Amino acid sequence: MYLPICFVSFLLCALPTKALDAVDSSTNLRPRRPLPIPSEQDANLQPQKPGLSTTEEYHFVKRAHPANRPGINYNPDGSSFVWLQDDVYEGRNFFDSFDFFAFRDPTEGHVNYVNKSDAFAKRLAYVTDDNKVVMKTDSWTKLPLGTYRDSVRINTKKTYTTGLFIIDMDKAPWGCAVWPAFWSTGFNWPTEGEIDVLEGVHDNEHNQIAWHTTSGCEYDPAASFSGQIPNDNGVNRTNCDHAANSNAGCNVVEWSRASYGPYFEAQGGGVIAMKWDENDISIWSFFRAAIPRDIITGTPNPSLWGLPSARLLNTKCNISQMFAKHTVIFDITLCGAWAGNSYATTNCPGTCDQRLTEPSNFINSSWSINYLKTYKKVVLAGNLTQVNHGQPQSVISTLIATTITLLLTVSSLLALVL
Numbered sequence: 001m002y003l004p005i006c007f008v009s010f011l012l013c014a015l016p017t018k019a020l021d022a023v024d025s026s027t028n029l030r031p032r033r034p035l036p037i038p039s040e041q042d043a044n045l046q047p048q049k050p051g052l053s054t055t056e057e058y059h060f061v062k063r064a065h066p067a068n069r070p071g072i073n074y075n076p077d078g079s080s081f082v083w084l085q086d087d088v089y090e091g092r093n094f095f096d097s098f099d100f101f102a103f104r105d106p107t108e109g110h111v112n113y114v115n116k117s118d119a120f121a122k123r124l125a126y127v128t129d130d131n132k133v134v135m136k137t138d139s140w141t142k143l144p145l146g147t148y149r150d151s152v153r154i155n156t157k158k159t160y161t162t163g164l165f166i167i168d169m170d171k172a173p174w175g176c177a178v179w180p181a182f183w184s185t186g187f188n189w190p191t192e193g194e195i196d197v198l199e200g201v202h203d204n205e206h207n208q209i210a211w212h213t214t215s216g217c218e219y220d221p222a223a224s225f226s227g228q229i230p231n232d233n234g235v236n237r238t239n240c241d242h243a244a245n246s247n248a249g250c251n252v253v254e255w256s257r258a259s260y261g262p263y264f265e266a267q268g269g270g271v272i273a274m275k276w277d278e279n280d281i282s283i284w285s286f287f288r289a290a291i292p293r294d295i296i297t298g299t300p301n302p303s304l305w306g307l308p309s310a311r312l313l314n315t316k317c318n319i320s321q322m323f324a325k326h327t328v329i330f331d332i333t334l335c336g337a338w339a340g341n342s343y344a345t346t347n348c349p350g351t352c353d354q355r356l357t358e359p360s361n362f363i364n365s366s367w368s369i370n371y372l373k374t375y376k377k378v379v380l381a382g383n384l385t386q387v388n389h390g391q392p393q394s395v396i397s398t399l400i401a402t403t404i405t406l407l408l409t410v411s412s413l414l415a416l417v418l
């Protein structure tokens with residue numbers, strides 16, 4: 001609230017001159033989910049759906065392996081579009097495109113976020129020989145009670161307004177006292193909104209997706225999605241306004257027990273996709289064994305992926321107005337506003353601060369990322385539904401396929417030339 005402009009230029013230009021101002025105004029960037037102290041009931045709000053039946057598993061896998069065809073998608077008005085590759089963050093060059101956030105955690109976590117040189121020197125961030133990008137919490141230094149532990153938070157230098165974001169990871173951090181997130185927000189919080197794609201605490205098994213906005217944005221429960229909207233004492237968390245419900249935001253908890261924590265890791269991780277355009281912001285997650293082929297081949301087609309885990313529709317939320325200019329963020333905080341306040345309601349031993357003292361408690365507090373790819377929406381000329389009422393006939397499909405191939409060729413040629 002005090003110095004948003006200073007903070008914007010501070011982060012964008014990375015001038016490490018006014019650290020104190022940055023700390024103060026950084027609290028504006030993300031007073032993320034200071035939830036009320038969870039009651040006994042809150043601790044059970046994660047749905048414990050049973051595992052998939054064989055038939056469900058079959059349909060899930062079948063749905064996730066659609067025929068590899070050109071990625072035509074449709075807007076509700078019938079106009080057609082494709083998602084074309086924009087940025088690839090992976091391997092050796094991954095960290096070149098990110099800034100390290102080395103300030104006090106705005107969510108009150110008991111961490112020291114280290115700068116880039118410290119992160120590399122202390123091996124809190126590195127790239128393995130087989131190109132896996134690792135970011136972790138210090139898990140080798142014994143600390144006296146009350147001391148903060150070293151950790152990492154980074155954000156893309158580039159900002160995005162809409163896009164398709166696909167991340168492939170082997171591991172996401174988890175464990176008692178651990179609170180990681182893969183999310184995006186604008187430098188002007190909450191005016192530019194916040195999207196929490198992957199977030200959890202302790203040894204939870206269900207990813208909790210969230211949106212935080214200014215007033216006037218609601219999650220429409222009538223949208224098609226597979227997750228569950230949690231509630232506090234009978235009030236469904238559908239109001240995304242940061243000023244409501246102590247900034248809990250509008251939330252959806254994924255149905256899969258493998259969407260966060262030990263089971264996610266045991267599956268070898270997987271792919272999480274976030275699609276953001278003027279129609280909706282939707283999130284899908286796929287076990288490693290069920291990653292759609294169109295994602296693997298780099299021609300993603302969300303219309304083939306079945307129900308998303310969560311979908312914020314534009315029916316009760318003007319997405320173009322509420323979300324803009326997001327930087328994409330990875331962080332691992334410890335204790336703090338969510339993991340600290342909920343610690344006593346878990347099966348974790350002792351207190352959150354006691355947990356911090358012993359390094360081996362944090363061996364699983366690590367990201368291992370294969371890639372983050374972004375795609376941008378390119379609307380195709382012409383109104384395809386005029387001819388075929390929304391169901392492309394084979395002739396039309398061939399025509400479209402040719403157009404796409406041409407488009408992709410032209411764009412790769414352009415990329416070569418430029």
Ligand SMILES: *[C@@H]1O[C@H](CO)[C@@H](O)[C@H](O)[C@H]1NC(C)=O
Pocket residue numbers: 016115116117118
């Ligand atoms: C990084 O942080 C360390 C420890 O706080 C400090 O000594 C060092 O000067 C910092 N480096 C840069 C480039 O800011």
Ligand SMILES: *[C@@H]1O[C@H](CO)[C@@H](O)[C@H](O)[C@H]1NC(C)=O
Pocket residue numbers: 221229234235236
């Ligand atoms: C909350 O969600 C549940 C389950 O979707 C629904 O049955 C209930 O009517 C909702 N309550 C309110 C107050 O909207």
Ligand SMILES: *[C@@H]1O[C@H](CO)[C@@H](O)[C@H](O)[C@H]1NC(C)=O
Pocket residue numbers: 318319320321
């Ligand atoms: C949504 O917000 C955008 C940008 O502020 C505005 O141009 C548009 O008219 C709004 N749409 C609706 C349906 O209110």
Ligand SMILES: *[C@@H]1O[C@H](CO)[C@@H](O)[C@H](O)[C@H]1NC(C)=O
Pocket residue numbers: 174175176262360361362363364
């Ligand atoms: C780390 O993960 C392994 C494998 O799931 C588990 O056995 C171990 O208890 C975990 N340790 C901590 C400290 O979370």
Ligand SMILES: *[C@@H]1O[C@H](CO)[C@@H](O)[C@H](O)[C@H]1NC(C)=O
Pocket residue numbers: 077078079383385386
């Ligand atoms: C496309 O054609 C359909 C059917 O004629 C029409 O209803 C729709 O408004 C058109 N959409 C656009 C974007 O022109």
